[in-house]
Amino acid sequence: MAETDLEDMESRTLEPNDRVQGEGEQFDEENRLKPEFVRQIRDALYDDIDDSVYDLVEPLHPADIADLLELLDRDERRDLASAITDLMSGEVIAELNDYVREDMIEALPPEAVADIVGQLETDDAVQLIEDLDIPDQLAILAEIEPGGRAAIENALAYPEESAGRLMQRELVAVPDSMSVGDLIDYLRNNDDLITDFWEIFVIDHRFHPVGTCQLSWILRTPRDIALTDVMKRDQTLIPVDMDQEEVALRFQKYALISAAVVDESGRLVGQLTVDDIVHIISEEAGEDALLMSGAGDGDINEPLRDAYSSRVRWLVANLGTAVVASAIIAFFGAAIEQLVALAVLMPIVASIGGNAGTQTMAVTVRAIAMNQLTRSNTKRILMRELKVALMNGATIAVLIGIATSLIFNPQLGGVIAAAMIINIIVSGMAGVMVPVAFERLDQDPAVASSVFVTMITDSMGFFAFLGLAVAVGLAG
Amino acid sequence: MAETDLEDMESRTLEPNDRVQGEGEQFDEENRLKPEFVRQIRDALYDDIDDSVYDLVEPLHPADIADLLELLDRDERRDLASAITDLMSGEVIAELNDYVREDMIEALPPEAVADIVGQLETDDAVQLIEDLDIPDQLAILAEIEPGGRAAIENALAYPEESAGRLMQRELVAVPDSMSVGDLIDYLRNNDDLITDFWEIFVIDHRFHPVGTCQLSWILRTPRDIALTDVMKRDQTLIPVDMDQEEVALRFQKYALISAAVVDESGRLVGQLTVDDIVHIISEEAGEDALLMSGAGDGDINEPLRDAYSSRVRWLVANLGTAVVASAIIAFFGAAIEQLVALAVLMPIVASIGGNAGTQTMAVTVRAIAMNQLTRSNTKRILMRELKVALMNGATIAVLIGIATSLIFNPQLGGVIAAAMIINIIVSGMAGVMVPVAFERLDQDPAVASSVFVTMITDSMGFFAFLGLAVAVGLAG
Numbered sequence: 001m002a003e004t005d006l007e008d009m010e011s012r013t014l015e016p017n018d019r020v021q022g023e024g025e026q027f028d029e030e031n032r033l034k035p036e037f038v039r040q041i042r043d044a045l046y047d048d049i050d051d052s053v054y055d056l057v058e059p060l061h062p063a064d065i066a067d068l069l070e071l072l073d074r075d076e077r078r079d080l081a082s083a084i085t086d087l088m089s090g091e092v093i094a095e096l097n098d099y100v101r102e103d104m105i106e107a108l109p110p111e112a113v114a115d116i117v118g119q120l121e122t123d124d125a126v127q128l129i130e131d132l133d134i135p136d137q138l139a140i141l142a143e144i145e146p147g148g149r150a151a152i153e154n155a156l157a158y159p160e161e162s163a164g165r166l167m168q169r170e171l172v173a174v175p176d177s178m179s180v181g182d183l184i185d186y187l188r189n190n191d192d193l194i195t196d197f198w199e200i201f202v203i204d205h206r207f208h209p210v211g212t213c214q215l216s217w218i219l220r221t222p223r224d225i226a227l228t229d230v231m232k233r234d235q236t237l238i239p240v241d242m243d244q245e246e247v248a249l250r251f252q253k254y255a256l257i258s259a260a261v262v263d264e265s266g267r268l269v270g271q272l273t274v275d276d277i278v279h280i281i282s283e284e285a286g287e288d289a290l291l292m293s294g295a296g297d298g299d300i301n302e303p304l305r306d307a308y309s310s311r312v313r314w315l316v317a318n319l320g321t322a323v324v325a326s327a328i329i330a331f332f333g334a335a336i337e338q339l340v341a342l343a344v345l346m347p348i349v350a351s352i353g354g355n356a357g358t359q360t361m362a363v364t365v366r367a368i369a370m371n372q373l374t375r376s377n378t379k380r381i382l383m384r385e386l387k388v389a390l391m392n393g394a395t396i397a398v399l400i401g402i403a404t405s406l407i408f409n410p411q412l413g414g415v416i417a418a419a420m421i422i423n424i425i426v427s428g429m430a431g432v433m434v435p436v437a438f439e440r441l442d443q444d445p446a447v448a449s450s451v452f453v454t455m456i457t458d459s460m461g462f463f464a465f466l467g468l469a470v471a472v473g474l475a476g
Numbered sequence: 477m478a479e480t481d482l483e484d485m486e487s488r489t490l491e492p493n494d495r496v497q498g499e500g501e502q503f504d505e506e507n508r509l510k511p512e513f514v515r516q517i518r519d520a521l522y523d524d525i526d527d528s529v530y531d532l533v534e535p536l537h538p539a540d541i542a543d544l545l546e547l548l549d550r551d552e553r554r555d556l557a558s559a560i561t562d563l564m565s566g567e568v569i570a571e572l573n574d575y576v577r578e579d580m581i582e583a584l585p586p587e588a589v590a591d592i593v594g595q596l597e598t599d600d601a602v603q604l605i606e607d608l609d610i611p612d613q614l615a616i617l618a619e620i621e622p623g624g625r626a627a628i629e630n631a632l633a634y635p636e637e638s639a640g641r642l643m644q645r646e647l648v649a650v651p652d653s654m655s656v657g658d659l660i661d662y663l664r665n666n667d668d669l670i671t672d673f674w675e676i677f678v679i680d681h682r683f684h685p686v687g688t689c690q691l692s693w694i695l696r697t698p699r700d701i702a703l704t705d706v707m708k709r710d711q712t713l714i715p716v717d718m719d720q721e722e723v724a725l726r727f728q729k730y731a732l733i734s735a736a737v738v739d740e741s742g743r744l745v746g747q748l749t750v751d752d753i754v755h756i757i758s759e760e761a762g763e764d765a766l767l768m769s770g771a772g773d774g775d776i777n778e779p780l781r782d783a784y785s786s787r788v789r790w791l792v793a794n795l796g797t798a799v800v801a802s803a804i805i806a807f808f809g810a811a812i813e814q815l816v817a818l819a820v821l822m823p824i825v826a827s828i829g830g831n832a833g834t835q836t837m838a839v840t841v842r843a844i845a846m847n848q849l850t851r852s853n854t855k856r857i858l859m860r861e862l863k864v865a866l867m868n869g870a871t872i873a874v875l876i877g878i879a880t881s882l883i884f885n886p887q888l889g890g891v892i893a894a895a896m897i898i899n900i901i902v903s904g905m906a907g908v909m910v911p912v913a914f915e916r917l918d919q920d921p922a923v924a925s926s927v928f929v930t931m932i933t934d935s936m937g938f939f940a941f942l943g944l945a946v947a948v949g950l951a952g
Contacts, residue, residue, distance in 0.1 A: 023713075030847065031726065038852040061710070063729045071852045097848075187695045197692045198674055198733065215691035216673045219663045234537070237499075250507065252758055253539045255751035257674065257733065274750050275731035278757055282728055285758045286842055289765030293838040294831065300843045300857050307860075308867045311835050315872055315900075318831045322824040330820045336812070343819040344806045347826065348798040351934065355770065355794045359787050362769040366762055367776045372573075375511040376547045381776050384783075391784045396791055403799075424791075458827065 026060065033064065038071055045076055050083040057084050066095035069104075070301065078107055090119035093128060099301035102131050110136070114143030117152070122169045123276060126155045130165065163247050164240040166280075167261045167270030170194045173201040176210055180230060181223030198273060199258045202231050207267040209235060209260040237262050240269055247272060248281045249371060288365050291446035292358075294318075314451075321455035325350070328459055332466035335476035341408050342469055345416055350461030352396055353423035357457040358450065360385050360431025365446050368439050382432050389428030393421040411474060419465035423457060430456045502536065509540065514547055521552055526559040533560050542571035545580075546777065554583055566595035569604060575777035578607050586612070590619030593628070598645045599752060602631045606641065639723055640716040642756075643737045643746030646670045649677040652686055656706060657699030674733045674749060678707050683743045685711060685736040713738050716745055723748060724757045725847060764841050767922035768834075770794075790927075797931035801826070804935055808942035811952035817884050818945055821892055826937030828872055829899035833933040834926065836861050836907025841922050844915050858908050865904030869897040887950060895941035899933060906932045 026037040037056070044052045057065060057080075065087060069077050081088055081104060093101060093116055105113055105128065117125045117140060129137050129152060137156075141149050151169050158164025172193060174183055183200065187193065200213040211231030221230050236254050238247055238261045250256065251274055261270040290298030294317075296310025329336070329346070336343045364381070367373035373381055397417035405413030434452045435445035470476035502513045513532070520528045533541060533556075541563060545553050557564055557580060569577060569592055581589055581604065593601045593616065605613050605628060613632075617625050627645050634640025648669060650659055659676065663669065676689040687707030697706050712730050714723055714737045726732065727750055737746040766774030770790025772783065805812070805822070812819050840857070843849035849857055873893035881889030910928045911921035946952035 030722065031729070032847045032850045033852070035851040038850075061730065063731075067729075067847070070848060071850065073856060184695060187692075188698070193696070195692060195696060196690060198690075214672060214674075215695060216663075216671060218695070219660060219691060220669070220671060222664070246506065252754050253507070253543075254537065255539075255754070257751065274754065275733065278728050278731070278750065278754060281754055281758050282761045282846075285761035286764065286845070288762065289768060289838050290842060292765060293834040295835040295838045298839045298842055300839060300848060300853075300860070304860065304863055304867075307864050311832075311864065312868050312871050314835070315828055315831055315868055316875065318828055319824070319872060319875060322827045325823055325827070326820050329823065333816045333820065336819050337816045340809045340813045340819075343812050343816075343822075344802050344809065346819075347805065347823060347934070347938075348795070348802055350823065351798045351801070351930075352791055352794060355791055356787070358769040359771040359790070362765050362771045363774045363776060366766060366774055369762070370758075371506065371508045371543070372546060372776060374508045374514075374547065376509070376514040377776075380549060384776070384780065387780055388783050388787065391780075392788050392791055395788050396795060399792065399795060454827075458823070462823075 024059070026064075033068055033071065038068065041068065041080065042072070042076060045079045045083065053080065053083040054087070057087055062089055062091035063095045065092045066097075070097050070100050074103065077104060088116075090116060090121075090124060094120060094124040097299065097301045098127075098131060099299060099303065101128065105132065106136070110139040111143050113140045117144055118148060122148075122151045122155055123166055125152050126165055130156060130160065158240060161244045162240070163238045163242045163244070163261050163272060164270075166244060166247065166276060167238075167240070167272050168276075169270050171201060171268075171271040172197050173203050173207075173209075173268055174227065176202050176204055176228050178202075178227045179223065180218055180221045180225050180227060183218060183227060184223065197258070200227075200231075201260050201268055201271070202227050203268055209237065209262065209268045211235065212258075212260070214257075235260065237266075238272060240264075244280050245284050248277055248284050251277045252281060253371075285369070288362075288369055288446040291444065292362065292365060292450050294450070317451050318454065321451060321458065324455055325458040325462055328462045329466070332462075332470065332476065335466060335470050335474075339469070339475035341412060342466060342475060345404065345408075345412070346462055346465050348400065349416065349419050349423055349465045350458045352400075352420065353427045353457040353461040354454055356389065356392060356424045357427035357431045357453045360389070360428050361435055361449055361453050364432050364435045365449065368435060368445050373436070378432075378436060382429070385428045385432050386425070389425045390421075392428075393424035396424065397421045411472065412469070415468045415472060415474065416465060419461070419468055422464045423461045426460045427453070427457045500535070502540075509544055509547065514544065517544065517556065518548070518552060521555045521559065529556065529559040530563070533563055538565055538567035539571045541568045542573075546573050546576050550579065553580060564592075566592060566597075566600060570596060570600040573775065573777045574603075574607060575775060575779065577604065581608065582612070586615040587619050589616045593620055594624060598624075598627045598631055599642055601628050602641055606632060606636065634716060637720040638716070639714045639718045639720070639737050639748060640746075642720060642723065642752060643714075643716070643748050644752075645746050647677060647744075647747040648673050649679050649683075649685075649744055650703065652678050652680055652704050654678075654703045655699065656694055656697045656701050656703060659694060659703060660699065676703075676707075677736050677744055677747070678703050679744055685713060685738065685744050687711065688734075688736070690733075711736065713742075714748060716740075720756050721760050724753055724760050727753045728757060761845070764845055764922040765838075767920065768838065768841060768926050770926070793927050794930065797927055797934065800931055801934040801938055804938045805942070808938075808946065808952065811942060811946050811950075815945070815951035817888060818942060818951060821880065821884075821888075822938055822941050824876065825892065825895050825899055825941045826934045828876075828896065829903045829933040829937040830930055832865065832868060832900045833903035833907045833929045836865070836904050837911060837925055837929050840908050840911045841925065844911060844921050849912070854908075854912055858905070861904045861908050862901070865901045866897075868904075869900035872900065873897045887948065888945070891944045891948060891950060892941060895937070895944055898940045899937045902936045903929070903933045 026033055028034050041053060041056055069080060072080060117128060129140060155165055174186060198215065201209050202211045202213060204210050211233045212235055213227060213231040217230050236250055236256055236259050238259050240261050240263050256274060258271050258273045260268050261272060263269045294311060294314025296307065397420045400420055401413045401417030404416050430453050435449045438445040438449055502509055504510050517529060517532055545556060548556060593604060605616060631641055650662065674691065677685050678687045678689060680686050687709045688711055689703060689707040693706050712726055712732055712735050714735050716737050716739050732750060734747050734749045736744050737748060739745045770787060772786025873896045876896055877889045877893030880892050906929050911925045914921040914925055
C-alpha cells in the first residue's frame, strides 16, 4: 500500500503537463461538458467499446464524471458505470445528484454498495444511505465493518438535514496544554490522522472546544508558544441538532472555513467544513424560487411521480383561489352582460396586480431567508413597499387609463385607472404582510405565500374594477 | 505596536468565558438580533448616551454590528456609527449591505473614507469604492498611500463582477525548488506575510502556478521532502476576467477553499478564497427568484427610485402581454355577451395555465443556472415535462370539468376540461423552451422568460377556452 502510494507520487511528479480542472477539449466556455463529447461517450457505449469509454472518461475530475452521468439517460448511466468501475470512486458518488445516486445505488447489490460506503467519509456515506428504504439501509449496514457502521448509525439517529447528519467525525482536536511545537510533532507522528483539514480544535479536559487555530497561524508561530496564546477564543459552535439552513447562514455570516459541532453537553462530536456547506448555501438560496412557484424540489432528476404529486397539489390549491375570483366575476355577471368591455379589460387589472404582488413577495421572502427582515424593521419595509406601490400604481394607471379612454370611453378609463391603483397598493401590502405572517407563525414563507397573494390580487383586481364600474353607473 | 498586541493576547488568555459567536441574550434562536436589543440601542441613541450604546455593541461580532446597522433607519445608522467609531472596523464595513454601505460612505469626507480603505484588504477596498461616482472615487483614491492606490486602481481596471475585482492580491507563493522545511522557515521568518491563508501556491520561474499545497499536507510531511512531491498538480486556475457567477460555480463544483487567479499569460496575480465566494454563491442562487418576478436587485435596502424603475419596467412589459390577452377576449366579445359564464370561467383556465408554466420555468431556470441542463439532455427534459404536464392537465381537467358540468352544463364542462389540458401542455412546453431559447441566445433565462411564458399561457388559455366554446356551438 505505502509503496503504491510512493509510485503514484513519482508518476505524478513526472507528469509532463499540469492538468487544469474544468478546461480542455471536453468543455465549453462555461465549464459544461460539450454535447460532442457526450455524444462520443454515447456512441462508444452503444458500440460496447469499454476501453475507449474508459480512455475518454479517465482524464475527468470526479465532479465532471458525476456531471456526465447526470447528463446520460438512465440505461446509459448504468452502462457507463460498469464500463468505468474503477473510476467510480467515492468522490464521484458523493458528487452525484441525490436522485441519480439513489437510482444507481438501487441497481447494485448491498455488498457492492457497502464497498462504496467503505471508501467514503461518514458525511458522504450518510448522504448515500439516508434516502434509501429502511430494509435497503439495513442490508447495506450489515455489510459494513463495525466501526464504520456505528458512526453511520449514530449519524442517522440525528434528524434529517441537521448538523449531526452533515458533520464529519474525522477531525483534529488537541488538549489546551499543548504548545505549537507539541502540536507539530503530534501531527507528524500520527499516521492515522486525517490528511485534509483546515483548522485545529483546541479542547479542555471535558472535551469542550475552547478555541480554534488556523493552520497558517501555527506555521507562522515559534514552537515554544502555547496553543492557547495562538488560538482564537471567539468560536462559532454548531449544536448537533441545528438545521442545515441555519448552519449555512452561520457559515456565510461569519465567513467560516470549518466549525466545531457540539452535543447537548457541549462536547466536541464532529466538524463541518465549508466545502460541504457551499452546496447547502446554494440549495437553500435557490429553493425559494421553486417553492414560491410550487415546483417542489424542482430537480430535473426527480422521479416523475414525485414531480407530479408536488406540482398538482399546488395547481389544485390555485384552482381553489381561481374559483374565489370566478365567484366575484359571477356576482357582477349582469354588468358584464351589459358591457362586454368589462370582460375584455378585467384580466389586465388582475394580471398586473398579480405581478406587482409577486415582485414584492419575492423581495420579502428573500429578505426573510437572509435574516434581513426582522421585527425591528418590518414597519420600515412595509412603508417602503407602500411607496413603491404608489409610484408603480400611478404609472400604470396613467398608461392604461389613457389607452382605455381612447379605445373605449373616458369614464371606463377612469374606472380602470382607479382599480389599478387600488390593486397595486393592495398587492404590495399583501406581498409583504403574507410572507411576514407565515414567518411569524413559524411556517416557511416561500411555500404558501404565493397562493394567498395570488388570491388577494386576483379577487381584489376583479372586485375593484367591476365594483367601481357598477358604482359609477357604467353597467349593472 | 508589538507590545499592545502582546498585552491584547494576554488579556484574551485570561478571559474567563469563551465567547460563542451568534449566541447570547442579544440573539433569538435563529441568530437574529432580538427586537428588544435593537430597541435598547434605539433608546440609548435617542437619549444620546453614547457610552451605553458602545457597551451594548462592543460584544458583537463585526458581522452582527453590520446587521444592526442594516436594521436601523438611515438617521439612526449615522448616529450609531458616530457613537461607536472605533468599533466601525474594516470588517464591519466589508460585511455591510452594498446599498447601506454606499449610503453611509457618501456621508463621510474623502479623508475618512480613505482611512477606512487603508484598513481593508484590496478586495474589500474595491468593493467599497466601486459603486461610488467617479469623482468620489478619485477624491478617495487621492488620499490613499501610493502602494494601496495602485492595487485598487489595478483592480478597478477589470470588468465589474470579474475575478480581477474580487481577488485578493495578498497570497503566499513560493518557487517550486523549495522543500517542506524551506517553506516552513520562510513562513516563520517573513514578518510581512499575510497571516490568514489556507493554501500555498507553488510557482515556476515564469510565475506560473504549477501546483497548490494544503497547509495540512505541509504540517504532516517531513522537512526534507520537496514541495513538488507534496503539492497537488491538478489545479483550478481562474482567469482574471472570469465572471463571478462562473467563479462561484467552479468553487462549488470542485469544492475549492482557495484558487489561483492568473492573467492572460498564465502568471499568478491573485487568489480567491471561499469565504469571499460564499456570498456570491448565495447571491447568484437567490437572484433568479427576483429576476423571474422582475424585482430587479430585490434588495430591501435598494434606493426607492431604483426599485421603482426596475419594477415598473417589468409591469409595463406585462401590461403589453395582458393587452394581447385582452385582444383575444375582445375577438370573442359576441360569444361572451351571449354566454356570460364564459367570462366567469375564463380566468380559471388562464390562471392555472400560468401557474403550471411558472412551475416548469422555475425548474428549467434553476437547472440551467446549475449547468445541469445542456444540449445533451434538453430533449429528455422536454419529454419529462411533457409527461408531467399531461398528468397535471388530466387531473385538473377532471376536477374543473366535473364542477362546471354540475354548476353550468356538461357541454361547458367538456369545453373547459379540454381547454385546461391544452393550456397546461402548452404551458409546460413554453416553461422549458422559452428559458432554453434565451440561454442559447446568450441571454439570462431568468430575466425575460416569465414575460413570454405568461403571454403564452394567458393568450392560449383564453383562446383555447373561448375558441372551443364557439367551435362546439355553445355561443358566438
